[in-house]
Amino acid sequence: MQMGRLLLAILVAAGVVLSAPFIRDIRNFIKTTFPGQYVTFVAVAIAIILGGAVLAALIRIRDRRLVRYGAIAAALALGTGYALWNAQGIVEVDTVERFHFVEYGLVALLFYRACRPAEDLSTIVVPVVAGVIVGTFEEWLQWFIPGRVGDMRDVFLNLAAIVCGLLFSLGVDPPGRFSWMVTAASRRRVGTVAAAAVLVFAAFVHSVHLGREIVDPEAGRFRSRYDAATLLALSSDRAATWRANPPLTVPSGLTREDQYFSEGVLHVTARNHRWRDADYPAAWFENRILEKYYAPLLDTPSYIEKKGFRWPDAQRNDGEQRYRAAGAPSPSSFVSSADVAEGKHFIRLWSRLAVWGGAALIAIVLVALLGVPCACPAKMV
Numbered sequence: 001m002q003m004g005r006l007l008l009a010i011l012v013a014a015g016v017v018l019s020a021p022f023i024r025d026i027r028n029f030i031k032t033t034f035p036g037q038y039v040t041f042v043a044v045a046i047a048i049i050l051g052g053a054v055l056a057a058l059i060r061i062r063d064r065r066l067v068r069y070g071a072i073a074a075a076l077a078l079g080t081g082y083a084l085w086n087a088q089g090i091v092e093v094d095t096v097e098r099f100h101f102v103e104y105g106l107v108a109l110l111f112y113r114a115c116r117p118a119e120d121l122s123t124i125v126v127p128v129v130a131g132v133i134v135g136t137f138e139e140w141l142q143w144f145i146p147g148r149v150g151d152m153r154d155v156f157l158n159l160a161a162i163v164c165g166l167l168f169s170l171g172v173d174p175p176g177r178f179s180w181m182v183t184a185a186s187r188r189r190v191g192t193v194a195a196a197a198v199l200v201f202a203a204f205v206h207s208v209h210l211g212r213e214i215v216d217p218e219a220g221r222f223r224s225r226y227d228a229a230t231l232l233a234l235s236s237d238r239a240a241t242w243r244a245n246p247p248l249t250v251p252s253g254l255t256r257e258d259q260y261f262s263e264g265v266l267h268v269t270a271r272n273h274r275w276r277d278a279d280y281p282a283a284w285f286e287n288r289i290l291e292k293y294y295a296p297l298l299d300t301p302s303y304i305e306k307k308g309f310r311w312p313d314a315q316r317n318d319g320e321q322r323y324r325a326a327g328a329p330s331p332s333s334f335v336s337s338a339d340v341a342e343g344k345h346f347i348r349l350w351s352r353l354a355v356w357g358g359a360a361l362i363a364i365v366l367v368a369l370l371g372v373p374c375a376c377p378a379k380m381v
Contacts, residue, residue, distance in 0.1 A: 002113075002114055002116075002117055005110070005113045005114035006111075006114040008110060008114075009107070009110035009111045009113070009114050009130070012106065012107060012110055013107050013110075013111075013130070013134040016103050016104075016107060016134060016138060017134060017137045017138045017141055018141075020138055020141050020142050020145060020148065021141070021145050021254055023148070024147055024148075025252075027096075030042070038092065039091050039092055039095050042095045042096065042099055043095055043098075045099070046095075046098055046099055046102055049102055050102065053168070054072065054076075056172075057072055057168070057171060057172045060172060060173075061171075061172070064174065067171075067174075068170075068171040068172070068174060069171065070171070071167050071168070071170045071171030071174075072167070072168055072171035072172070074167050075105075075164040075165070075167035075168040075171065076164075078160065078163065078164050078167070079101060079105070079160075079161070079164045082101070082160040082161075082164075083097075083098055083101065086157065086160075100158075100161070101160070101161040101164070102161075103161070104131060104134075104135065104158050104161035104162050104165060105161050105162070105164050105165030105168065106165065107130075107131050107134055107162070107165065108127050108128070108131050108161070108162045108163075108164075108165030108166045108169065109127075109165045109166075109168060109169045109172075111126065111127035111130045111131065112124075112127040112165070112166055112169040112170075112173075113169065113173065115127060116173065116175060118182075118183070118185075118186050118189075119175040119176065119177055119178055119179065120178070120179045120180070120181060120182045120183065120186050121179070121180055121181070121182050121186070121190070122182055122186035122187075122189055122190050123175060123178075124166065125190050125193075125194075126189060126190060126193050127162070127165075127166055127169075128159070128162055128163070128166060129190075129193045129194050129197045130193060131158065131159075131161075131162035131165070132155065132158070132159065132162070132197050132201075133193075133196060133197045133200055135154070135155045135158035135159075135162075136155050136197070136200050136201050136204050137200070139151060139152070139154055139155050139204065139208075140203075140204045140207065140208065143207065143208045143257070144256050144257060145256075145257060146250070146251035146252075146255060146256075146257045146258075147250075147251070147257075148257075150204075150208050151208075151341075151346070152201070152204065152205055152208070152209060155201070155204075187370045188370065190370050191366050191367045191368075191369070191370030192367065194366045194370070195362075195363035195364075195366045195367050196363075198359050198362045198363045198366070199359055199360075199363050201359070202355055202356055202358075202359030205348075205350075205355055206352060206355060206356070209346065209347060209348045209350075210225075210347070210348055210349075210350060210352060210355065211223050211224055211225040211226075211347035211348065211349065212224060212225075212226070212227050212349070213349055214227070214228045214231070214293075216228070216288075216289070216292065216331065217331060218288055218292070218331055219285050219288035219289045219292060219331055219334075220285045220288075220289075220331040220332065220333070220334030220335065220336065221332075221334065221335045221336065222267070222289055222335070222336035222338060223336070223338075223339050223345060223347040223349070224263060224293075224347065225259060225263070225347060226260075228293070231260075231293045231294075232293065234260045235260075235293060235294065235295055235296055238260060238261075238296040238297075238300075239295070239296040242296050242300040243300075246300045246301050246302060247261065247300070247302045247303060248301060248302060248303055248306075249303055250303045260294075261297065261302075263294070263338075263339075264290065264293075264294035264297035264309075265297070265304065266338040266339055267286055267289050267290050267294060267336065267338045268290065268297070268309045269338070270282075270286050270336060270337060270338035271283050271286035271287050271290065274286060275319070280319060280322035280323055280325075280326055281323050281326050281328075281329045281334070282334060283319060284319050284320065284322075284323040285331060285334040285336070286336060286338065287311060287316070287319060288331075289336060289338075290309070297309055298310035
């Protein structure tokens with residue numbers, strides 16, 4: 001492994017991760033500087049980067065052209081297919097996702113260049129696993145940042161970009177010779193990096209996704225990162241804090257997101273959507289959750305809603321009447337979907353012991369198996 005190239009890969013990866021707090025500011029700057037041209041600006045930047053990379057690759061290729069052109073074509077085809085499959089139909093969002101795709105392709109390329117001298121399986125495996133670690137750290141940091149979302153599903157979506165970057169790298173600068181067998185040093189490298197990826201991902205899941213289900217006799221069931229006692233304590237704390245300093249200003253990228261505030265907003269959104277859809281019992285229960293556990297959010301003006309989110313007395317009375325007219329369903333029948341996205345709960349109820357125990361076991365096995373020197377001779381092809 002070439003240490004200079006490895007250092008460059010790490011620095012660029014750190015730049016990708018640490019730029020996350022400033023993405024919104026950069027986007028706003030471009031929008032202000034080039035009104036109405038944001039999508040065009042980003043799309044042109046992507047086209048210049050990809051076009052320059054492909055041109056440089058074609059100039060560089062002198063031998064094994066069929067295989068190397070094939071690898072580059074496969075990278076472009078996979079990237080295009082991924083972009084079409086993952087498109088959300090919102091031009092601005094899709095354009096940003098494609099730039100993000102290019103970022104992770106670059107990360108994979110740089111880690112590949114650092115690992116290329118090994119000329120064995122670690123040349124392929126380490127860049128992929130390193131890319132997953134980078135993606136996990138970026139999603140983790142995004143969870144702390146206001147206005148950004150960290151999700152473990154996005155970590156795996158980055159794999160497509162990482163694989164494209166690796167295919168492109170193999171086409172541009174393939175190993176002089178390659179062995180599917182690995183040396184003892186390469187085995188230890190793969191085992192260490194893979195074990196680190198597992199442990200980092202477990203820590204990410206623990207921080208971002210694990211929570212509890214709160215069962216309330218008046219409001220039904222809902223998921224939170226906090227237990228009921230902690231939510232009530234946070235409610236008391238925010239009532240005192242926001243009385244003097246209400247959250248009227250949009251948080252900057254360098255501040256930490258208030259997860260209590262964000263959870264409350266999710267329940268407000270769920271309540272309003274249920275009311276809009278005439279699901280009045282569900283809207284009633286969501287409102288009861290807010291009244292009991294997120295009351296300061298209802299009464300405090302914020303950068304989202306200057307008047308707060310509390311229902312006026314007339315609407316609350318109307319909501320209660322509609323709830324009773326629907327037969328006053330038991331709270332035990334209600335399960336909040338406030339944290340549901342794309343059909344799945346964002347907050348998971350997995351055992352912390354199971355998550356960490358499983359991660360530790362996998363990491364130990366990886367280090368034990370891959371740290372053992374291979375007695376077989378490496379067959380070069």
